[in-house]
Amino acid sequence: MSAVTAPAEVARTRSPLRVLAWVRRHLLDAYALLALGYLFLPIAIVIAFSFNNPLGRFNYTWQGFTFHNWAHPLDYPGLSGALRVSIEIALLSSLIATVLGTLIALALVRYRFRGSSTTNLLIFVPMTTPEIVMGTSLLTLFLNWRIPQGFGTILIAHVAFNISYVVVTVRARLVGFDRHLEEAAMDLGANEVVTFFRVTLPLIAPGILAASLLAFALSIDDFVITYFNAGTTTTFPLFVWGSARVAVPPQINVVGTAIFLVAVGGMLVNVVWQNRRARLSA
Template sequence: MNSVRRHALTGFAGLALVYLLLPIAVVILFSFNDPVGRFNYTWAGFTLDHWLNPLAVPGLGEAMRASIEIAFLSSLTATLLGTPIALALVRYAFRGRGTTNLFIFLPLTTPEVVLGASLLTLFLNLGVSTGFWTIVLAHIMFNVSFVVVTVRARLVGFDRHLEEAAMDLGANGWTTFTRVTLPLIAPGILAGALLAFALSIDDFVITLFTAGAQTTFPLWVYGASRIGVPPE
């Protein structure tokens, strides 16, 4: 029975993995396609020409660079803001703690269309021109929530006795934080930063509302899909 259960679980996991990787495999396969016309939806022949200079497609390099810059700035800022917020929520009791929790989780449960439309309305009412920096601000807003949740999960399982032992041995508060607390919660901080980076570089809906004339990689792909996605 255990052998049957193990094989069934292995088979189910394999099917799930195939389901997740199949779209990526199709994209890679069609990057070697030699399509007839603009649309790269039907296999017409094998070629390596598209891999000679994949960034030669007009606008693609600029869009990818903008997406990477936005993701880096927003994830870095969200990590610097979200880590102390998570520490405060876990370690300290203060007035407004429940309200702060509500505002932290609100972006996680609000549809992106609503967030994007709200941010666009805010920027227009403030007279702010949409573009690169409005995208960064919008991404920081929802990325902070993900960083807080990730770091907070790491802090909940943190053994406070390690900090007490460090202080008993003569370490002050700052030394204890930098030499004990920070290294132990670093995996949670790194996970939050990587999650924020991935969400930012992949975001389409909120970016569409706040981009103005700025083009990011998801927006470029969406625009290209309407006229024919090149194999590159």
């Protein structure tokens, strides 16, 4: 690239120009590092304040260092219940969305059926609709059908917005799929069911796994849609919202940090593993 030819020219010019060129060359690096810093500033605050020992009900100013919050992460009324609801909903909704979404993706890629282009459109529309519109429309539906809001409605709502992401992720994997492998299995005497479970499913499994993880992450973090359809049930984000008005216990930061560390840890392992595999195969 052009950046490679620059140093040779610079070496021959006078030093002020050299400084200028050095600055110019590293301007982008500095900018990128600043941007990454901006991204991480609030996270650093969240982590730091999980060790705070707040005097009042609000955890806004630094009072002193303590391990107490980490030793008693759920020691705040309502927190553990909200967290349990969040995890249950995330597990169930990502499971349902993954199964249904995978089937939709298979149908869309494999068959041309009447309404398949409408389906394609329908998959994308929820992703481009503001969350608040989706939340309010689901709420009107539940009101009209007189379905009491609670765990069930949250679950339905979560599947409703997760499923699009699952379809898109799984479909991306299916598009690069070699159908000759299935034909080979059939030629070797496997019936359709066996072929599906022994050939198709293992091959698209990484896509399905990625989709279910994405659905889980989206579900556990969702606030807006849940907020409209929760009734009196409280999930972790709703708990944070409710407490933000009265008191912000540092336990919230502890739980937030813990979720963050688990997610990032998992992704780090994945990146390192892929890097190693890429190097081994190279």
